[in-house]
Each structure stands twice: as structure tokens, then as C-alpha cells.
Amino acid sequence: MTRFFRSLPVRLACAAVVAAGAQAPLQAQTPTYPTKPIQLIVPFSVGGDADQSARNLQTLAQQLLGQPVLVVNKPGASGAIGSQLVRDAAPDGYTLLMARTGPQAILPALQPKSLGYKWNEFTFIGMLDLNPVVCVVNVDSPHKSIADLTKALIDKPGKLSYSTSGPATTQSLAPQLLLSLLGLKPDAALNVPYKGGGEVTMAVISKEVDFACNNFSSLAGQINGGKLRALLTTTPKRLEKHPDIPTAREAGYPQLEAVLGWSALYGPPKMDPVAVKRWTAVLKQLSEDPKWIAGNATFGGIPSVMSAADTEKFVSDSYATYQALVQKTGMEIK
Structure with missing residues (x-):
């Protein structure tokens, strides 16, 4: 018995070493994230x-x-x-x-x-x-509101045009969704493609097209400068710095919030x-x-x-x- 107790510290020390060795690989496998760029x-x-x-x-x-x-x-x-x-x-x-x-x-x-x-x-x-995606017209446009624009789209199918920078963009999907909500065919307004968001905006300013729905960041300067009139924003709430722009929901088209x-x-x-x-x-x-x-x-x-x-x-x-x-x-x- 005495011999057992004399060897107990040695036994415990060995056990601690073994336990530490068993834990080391586990710790190595789960380093704190992140450890590199x-x-x-x-x-x-x-x-x-x-x-x-x-x-x-x-x-x-x-x-x-x-x-x-x-x-x-x-x-x-x-x-x-x-x-x-x-x-x-x-x-x-x-x-x-x-x-x-x-x-x-x-x-x-x-x-x-x-x-x-x-x-x-x-x-x-x-x-x-x-x-935000905002739909705009030229400041000289006869369409003073989204109601004016939708009435023109219904009354004159195929006559109005809008600018986009490609099919897989919000600039294309927003007008297409609006036409769908109005019960109109996809060709009820002419899709005029451009190379980028800047050109999409300039097409409305130069009156090459009747309207566009573009990222607000591409439109803000021209709206503030009085060259474009904003008809609606697709955000759930009105824009903090442009509280005069109605939301799509307020205009009666809550589905546009998806765009x-x-x-x-x-x-x-x-x-x-x-x-x-x-x-x-x-x-x-x-x-x-x-x-x-x-x-x-x-x-x-x-x-x-x-x-x-x-x-x-x-x-x-x-x-x-x-x-x-x-x-x-x-x-x-x-």
C-alpha cells in the first residue's frame, strides 16, 4: 500500500501528460477564426x-x-x-x-x-x-406623377420607351414588372439598352427615352440638379433626404418593392x-x-x-x- 501511494504522484503526472497530449490535436484542429486574411x-x-x-x-x-x-x-x-x-x-x-x-x-x-x-x-x-431604385422622367416630361405615366402606358401601348443596361438588371425588371401589374404585354413599352447606369440616366435627361428606373446613387445628382423628376422609390419607406418622393406602396404598386x-x-x-x-x-x-x-x-x-x-x-x-x-x-x- 505504501509503495502505491509513493508512486501516486508519478501516476497522476503521467496521466496529465497523456490527457494533454490527447487534447492538443483537438485544439490544433479548431483554431480561433480568423487566423489569416x-x-x-x-x-x-x-x-x-x-x-x-x-x-x-x-x-x-x-x-x-x-x-x-x-x-x-x-x-x-x-x-x-x-x-x-x-x-x-x-x-x-x-x-x-x-x-x-x-x-x-x-x-x-x-x-x-x-x-x-x-x-x-x-x-x-x-x-x-x-x-433604392427610383423611377424618373425628364423634368420637362408631361408625366408629373406615376399615375400620369401608367395612364400613358395604358393609353398608348408601344409608344413610350425606357432605358436599361441589360436584361439581368433592376433597370429592366422594374419597368417589366410595372407593365405586368398594369396587365400589359412586355412590348407595351420599348426597352432601349445602354452600356451602364450612367448612360441609362443620361438617356432620360437627353430625352432619348421617356423614363427609367435606376439605382438612386446614379440619379441623385440629376434629381437634386433639377434635370430629372422622381416618380416613386421602391423602398418600403420614403427616402430620408427626399421625403417628397412617394413609395411604390403609396402609389398602389407594393409588388415593386421586390425590385x-x-x-x-x-x-x-x-x-x-x-x-x-x-x-x-x-x-x-x-x-x-x-x-x-x-x-x-x-x-x-x-x-x-x-x-x-x-x-x-x-x-x-x-x-x-x-x-x-x-x-x-x-x-x-x-
Whole structure:
């Protein structure tokens, strides 16, 4: 018995060493995230709403995470190239996507057979901000309100025109949805394509087209300068700096709220829950940060941080609206 108790300290020490050895591999397998720089893929070029939203997120997120957040622009195919890159990335949380309306909701509805991903084949982390879409006419236009414009569309089908920068854009979907709500055919107004949002706006100013529905950030200067008249905004509430612009709901077309620019944070499918949890905490802190909130104002973004579940519901509703519109109008791209 004495011999046993004399050897007990040695036995306990050996047991502690064995236990520590058993725990070491487990700890090595679950390091604290993040331990290296994170890539934030923006599926559009530098300078647009998506890029500005990403850089606004980057500034404060890397301070909270303690690791660099690198904004990487991967434009092409209306945002599909950058989106596909994240869809196929390792789910370790080091490659994330600045998700946008076009590539994440409109393209999946327009190209359900040829697109390499579906709207819900990502890990939803959270919504960041909303980008108003505003429908405008030239300040000299006889259409003083959305009621005037819709009456003209009904009375003179095929006579009015609108500008867009391609089919997979809110600029195209908003007028098409409006025509559908009016019970009109897709060709009841002429779609005139341009290369970008700036040209879409200038087409209305130069009176090449009768109206356009564009991101507010591309219109604000011209509205403020008295060259354009805003008829409605697709945001649920009136714009803080332009309270005179009625909402789509107030105008009698609440369905147009689905045509809204937005930025959200996505990850690859089945992303590491530890990384998701860390980013969820970051977004909560951002939502209360005055600098991040103020940063949104520089590109016309409306802070609107949502949970992963609410983000998925929001995008699901948006996708369903576009899908129904595509089926009704036959706009599907093969």
C-alpha cells in the first residue's frame, strides 16, 4: 500500500501528460477564426454600389476581426463569374461574397438552366444595406406623377420607351414588372439598352427615352440638379433626404418593392459554423457603428442589417417575384 501511494504522484503526472497530449490535436484542429486574411469577392468592377458597400464593410470588419479583409473585384457575366468563384470556394470562411440583387436573385430566375448555381446555394450570413431604385422622367416630361405615366402606358401601348443596361438588371425588371401589374404585354413599352447606369440616366435627361428606373446613387445628382423628376422609390419607406418622393406602396404598386438593390454577405455552401458565428457578431457591431452607418450615405445605401434567416427570406421573396415575372413574360435566357 505504501509503495502505491509513493508512486501516486508519478501516476497522476503521467496521466496529465497523456490527457494533454490527447487534447492538443483537438485544439490544433479548431483554431480561433480568423487566423489569416479574408478575401471578399465583389462580382462587379470598382466604383459601383457593390464595391462601395464592400469597402465600407472592409474598413471596420478588419478592425473587429484582427485580420485584413481584402476586397477582390471579379466582374463579368452580370456578376455570375465572381459568384461562381465563391460558390466553388472552400467553406472555411476565408472566401466570401458581396452578394447583389442581379447575380443572386435576378440571374437565377432568368437563367435557371444555364447558370452554374442556384439562388440558395450559398451560406447566408446577413443583409448589409438596401439601395433604392427610383423611377424618373425628364423634368420637362408631361408625366408629373406615376399615375400620369401608367395612364400613358395604358393609353398608348408601344409608344413610350425606357432605358436599361441589360436584361439581368433592376433597370429592366422594374419597368417589366410595372407593365405586368398594369396587365400589359412586355412590348407595351420599348426597352432601349445602354452600356451602364450612367448612360441609362443620361438617356432620360437627353430625352432619348421617356423614363427609367435606376439605382438612386446614379440619379441623385440629376434629381437634386433639377434635370430629372422622381416618380416613386421602391423602398418600403420614403427616402430620408427626399421625403417628397412617394413609395411604390403609396402609389398602389407594393409588388415593386421586390425590385430593390441590396448588398448582403454570403459564404460558400456549408460554411464553417465558427466563421459564420464570428461574422454574425461583426455585423451586429457594424449595425450600431456610426462610422459604418455614415459610410452608407456616401453611395446612397440604407443600412439594413438582417439575420441570416431574415436575409434568406428576403432574397427568397425577391427571387420568387422575378421567377414569376420571367414565367409570365417569357424573358428566360437560355
